[in-house]
Amino acid sequence: MEKIKIIEIFDSIEGEGSLIGYPVTFIRLEGCNLRCSWCDTKYSYDTENYKLLSLSEIMLLIKEFSNKRVCLTGGEPFYNKGFRVLFEEILKENYFLIVETNGTLFDSIIKELWDNYKNKIHLVCSPKPFSDFYINEKLIPYIKELKFIVDEFLKIENILDVLDNFKTDLSLILQPESNRQDMFEKARKLQKELLLKNNLEFRIIPQVHKIFNID
Numbered sequence: 001m002e003k004i005k006i007i008e009i010f011d012s013i014e015g016e017g018s019l020i021g022y023p024v025t026f027i028r029l030e031g032c033n034l035r036c037s038w039c040d041t042k043y044s045y046d047t048e049n050y051k052l053l054s055l056s057e058i059m060l061l062i063k064e065f066s067n068k069r070v071c072l073t074g075g076e077p078f079y080n081k082g083f084r085v086l087f088e089e090i091l092k093e094n095y096f097l098i099v100e101t102n103g104t105l106f107d108s109i110i111k112e113l114w115d116n117y118k119n120k121i122h123l124v125c126s127p128k129p130f131s132d133f134y135i136n137e138k139l140i141p142y143i144k145e146l147k148f149i150v151d152e153f154l155k156i157e158n159i160l161d162v163l164d165n166f167k168t169d170l171s172l173i174l175q176p177e178s179n180r181q182d183m184f185e186k187a188r189k190l191q192k193e194l195l196l197k198n199n200l201e202f203r204i205i206p207q208v209h210k211i212f213n214i215d
């Protein structure tokens, strides 16, 4: 089987969103279909600085860390040719699988494995202003958490437009861009407005790995 382009595999805590603080093994896949101006993982695309690893080499590395949770991140994990086999193998090895995606792409492997593994799949979608907050409609039924980066572009209308497409309960997160104080204040205003006018309860959660200066 073709080897998979991997930027890094590392042991840390979940630093963002509703699962913050859990010990997690991160697999950062090479490549992304977007180019967000404030991207903090630019080193994961437009680079030759990746490792080519086989599926069995990756699974051995994951086992070394002994974490129950594995996160496929990037870049954009769906964009990487190895996504499909990794997604399947990690679930079959009984890990809780977190996927962090910009939401624009889809792979039918999610649908194929959903019935057997839906309690072990945590798909976090962070729609981006750089793709007009587009979310692939095939992905929508599998998303469990929506995370909006509160930056200079985000408007309440963007959030409401995205939520119009969802029918089920979700974790709703506002994440101030780069833990900026001014973006926290903007997030707080959005949080109040969404609650008062739309009866939507969002949590404001910073990036804790940046507070503690860890990966």
Ligand code: SF4
Pocket (backbone or CB within 6 Å): 032, 033, 034, 035, 036, 038, 039, 040, 041, 042, 074, 075, 076, 102, 128
């Ligand atoms: S989608 Fe994510 S990884 Fe890709 S450019 Fe945007 S922030 Fe960076």
